[in-house]
Amino acid sequence: MLQAVPTTSELTELVETTDQIRAGIETVVTGRSEIVGITVAVLLAEGHLLLEDVPGVGKTTLAKALARTIACSVGRIQFTPDLLPSDLTGVNIYRSQTHEFEFRPGPLFAHIVIGDEINRASPKTQSALLECMQETQATVDGKTYALPRPFLVIATQNPVEMEGTYPLPEAQRDRFMARLTVGYPSLDAELDMLDLQETADPLGALRPVTDAAQVAQHVATARRLYAAPGVKRYVVDLVTATRGDTGLRLGASPRASIQLLRAAKALAAMSGRDHVLPDDVQRLAEPVLAHRLIASTEARLSGRSTSDIVQDIVARIPLPSSSAAPRERRATG
Known part of the structure; x- marks a missing residue:
């Protein structure tokens, strides 16, 4: 849309x-x-x-x-x-006055x-935390709360x-x-x-x-914000490169592509632009990708961290040839 x-x-x-x-x-x-x-x-x-x-x-x-x-x-x-899941999500408390259970939300409801x-x-x-962070909801005793x-x-x-x-x-x-x-x-x-x-x-x-x-x-x-097809392809190229890098046992997931683009849009908006530049993607590549990766044994023995590998990938993946967003273009949501 x-x-x-x-x-x-x-x-x-x-x-x-x-x-x-x-x-x-x-x-x-x-x-x-x-x-x-x-x-x-x-x-x-x-x-x-x-x-x-x-x-x-x-x-x-x-x-x-x-x-x-x-x-x-x-x-x-x-x-x-000793923290329990119910300490995060909340619990149902039985009220003797009403003979009903009342849900008392935990600190995650903020x-x-x-x-x-x-x-x-x-x-x-x-x-x-998995359901809460991904779906913005919590399920307690079979009932889902937004x-x-x-x-x-x-x-x-x-x-x-x-x-x-x-x-x-x-x-x-x-x-x-x-x-x-x-x-x-x-x-x-x-x-x-x-x-x-x-x-x-x-x-x-x-x-x-x-x-x-x-x-x-x-x-x-x-x-x-508008993200040109070339910028989106650049995001996918960076993420895909992590999956074939010999220094990594585990590459980034498709969720990483989505979140890298969303973060780049936010950074561009904070700069007052209505479109994303490859610079926004490059600035966020290491913070968004490195913690999702697992370095191979050889990379660890040679002292290379996942952050180092992401920086190497950013350095070798070519920038999109055309990334400017024309003012009359419309952005996908």
Whole structure:
């Protein structure tokens, strides 16, 4: 079904909102503008985000800062080995006064769900997220409940401390649109951090700049951006290349193609454009694809990570010959 590309006013409003969100987050998370930008793009693309890094670099702070900039419901989950699926989705409680069961929703019934140390939960509990992240719904005792929209899961995990953890299965990792590594801040950024947090927590001063309804409108706007056939073919070429690379045991799924294009549309919309460029795809290729791949034994022994392999693929796949989106063209939804 063909839909008109976003109007100039729609894009202007989207850019203003996302700029305010980014500015708010950057008052708390200093020196990481690229990571903040991709985080907001994942929100606009209605995906989910995995933050993977060592303790203390600001993974949870980034997630909480994003939630604070939007007037919406927020669920917080501290994953532990004894956590049950019902602790996430909710339970039915019998009310003796009415002689009926009443559903009490869990923390997953929120617009933004922050999951801390997701790999500490058992596989059974992790599996409770699969339906929620893919279908935006939860099934409890045979009854299906819709989750609020927009719906974003931001999960953190520590890749270093593996004792007492359960690595995320491939099906779970594939449901995260992007994986980001926060990394250590630069010297200047860390000095700024000391100044900001010397006497107070900057999170406490963060105020919402938008609400869930407006974010949902911007999500719909970003979906309507035009992607030329050459750009779509470029996305498919990148994903297909991962399936035949000798350095990989497992390539990216078709879901990766869909999510890479959606994320590229969101990034283009944040730049005020009504069409996607190959640059948008290249910028997101590593965050969107690398965590879905499994390196071969030979690649691991030679010290090549999946991120390295994705970068090599991006370098060798030729760009589309024509990628500009004429103003009169119409974009598919």
